[in-house]
Every structure is written in structure tokens, then in C-alpha cells.
Amino acid sequence: MSKDNADIGPESTAARVALWRALHATIDPPPHVLDDTIGLQLLAPSPNWPQRGDMDPTFTRPFRASIVARARFIEDLVIDRAAQGQTQYVILGAGLDSFAQRHPGLASQMTVFEVDQPAPQQWKRRRLTELGLGTPDWLRFVAVDFEAGDSWRHALTAAGFDAGKPAVVVSTGVSMYLTDEANRAALREVAALARGSVLAMTFLLPLELADPDVRSALEMAARGASASGTPFISFFTPAQMLALAKEAGFSNAHHVSADELTQRYFTGRTDGLRPPGNAEELLIATV
Helix, strand or coil, rough: CHHHHCCCCHHHHHHHHHHHHHCCCCCCCCCCCCCCCHHHHHHHHCCCCCCHCCCCCCCCHHHHHHHHHHHHHHHHHHHHHHHHCEEEEECCCCCCHHHHCHHHHHCCEEEEEEEEEEHHHHHHHHHHHHHCCCCCCCCCEECCCHHHHCCCCHHHHHHHCCCCCCCCECCCCCCCCHHHHHHHHHHHHHHCCCCCCCEEEEECCCHHCCCCCHHHHHHHHHHHHHHCCCCCCCCHHHEEEHHHHHHCCCCCEEEEEEEEHHHHHCCCCCCCCCCCCCCCCEEECCC
């Protein structure tokens, strides 16, 4: 591992997601939808990180609610599938995901494959070691240079993935950066996995459909993404995403809306915390 690569931290979007998760655990009243400060520990930002503009409690409320809701839904799905005997969990674009650190008992009964770009992944491995969290054998880091066109399926196999067994595959916060054809290709690759495999994938709805109270913030995020060279490219309605999943070969697919997540995880809250409607939502598709 070169020192230069090991010192290249996560992408800014991954860091922001991790800090929003930590913000939920530290400023929102319990019960917490997700109790996750691992990413905060990995990043070790300056003490005034909560005062950053993109951490403003009011501005970020709907977005951090969406982030923790989708993460909790996916983790509940993994727990359910593990109870059914599935033992392979693949996280595409893993970033600062902390499932392995927060659920070591369950994760150690599985093989968790974290797929990500080489340099940020090396940084994460170094930080896990420095914090004493370790990198056990059941946690497999799968370095894939997506920009160079590397195949994550081939890299998974090289890391010990058993193509004959079903897997839970997760892709969050990725589809909007991919072309329509790249999204279609990704769906086809997962649909070709062993029968019983399941994909949990987020997608961004057309911005004009978003709840009015978050639409301007999403438009601002889109402009910022474009200015930084990583523009939002793909937007899908739920009907379009379900059609793509069917076309890719999944036997069953359904859309998980913000309303469903609200009913599941935010019922009874009086602090206004809830994910925005018609923004980033979930596709669950079964092979």
C-alpha cells in the first residue's frame, strides 16, 4: 500500500453521509432510527464539525432522516435474510458503511464484501486498524476502479464470493451518478446472481416531483454535484425503476416509498424528523 493512496480519504459525499448519520445519533432525541458514530470516528473531523453549513440541524433534518431510514431498512433486510440462511452480503460503493463494526456477531456469521474505489478503501482499512476495530477475515475489501471499467463481479469472485449461493446486494446513493445504460447493466449483473439473491438500490426521482420543502435543496445539490464534476445523470420514477428491474430479469420487484419508511421508523415522533417524499427512494428486487 502506498502512503499516498492510504492517505486519500473518502469522497466528500461518503463523508457527508457518515456525518449525517452521526448527527442523527447525537442531536436527534431517541429512539434513534440508526445509532451510528463509527464513520465519525473514522473521519475524526475537527471539534466544530457540527457547525459546518452542510450540518445545519434544520436544513439537514429531512436528508439525515432519509439517510438513516434507508440504512435501517437495508440492515433489517440483511438481518431477515441472514435468519433465512443467506450468508453473503455485498455493499457496492461501500464508503464509510459500518454494518460490520456495529453488528459483529451477525456479520461474523456471514461474508461481508465491501466494494469500493481502491484509494478510499485503503484509507478506510488503515483507519479501522488505527482505531482497533480490525479487519477480520469475514470482512472482504474488494477494490474496484469503476472509472477504469473494472468488473465488480470478477473482483467479487477473486475475493471469495460464491456465485452458486444467493446474496444480498446493496447500492445506495449511486444510481444518480450513472448513465441509464450503466444502471441497466448493473441491474442485469445482479439479476444474473443465484436464485434468491436480493438487490436493495436507491434511486433519485425527477427533482420537480420532490416535496416542495426539499426541492430547492435538491436542486442546489444537483448544481453542486455538476460543478464538482460528478453531475446527477439519471432520475427515475418508481414505475420506470420497476420496469427496468423486470426488464433486467428479476422475478419480483417493489418500490419502498418515503411514506412507508416514515410509517415503519418515524411513527409517533414529535420533532418533525421524517424522510422527504419523492426524493431518493428504494427499489427491492429479488432474483
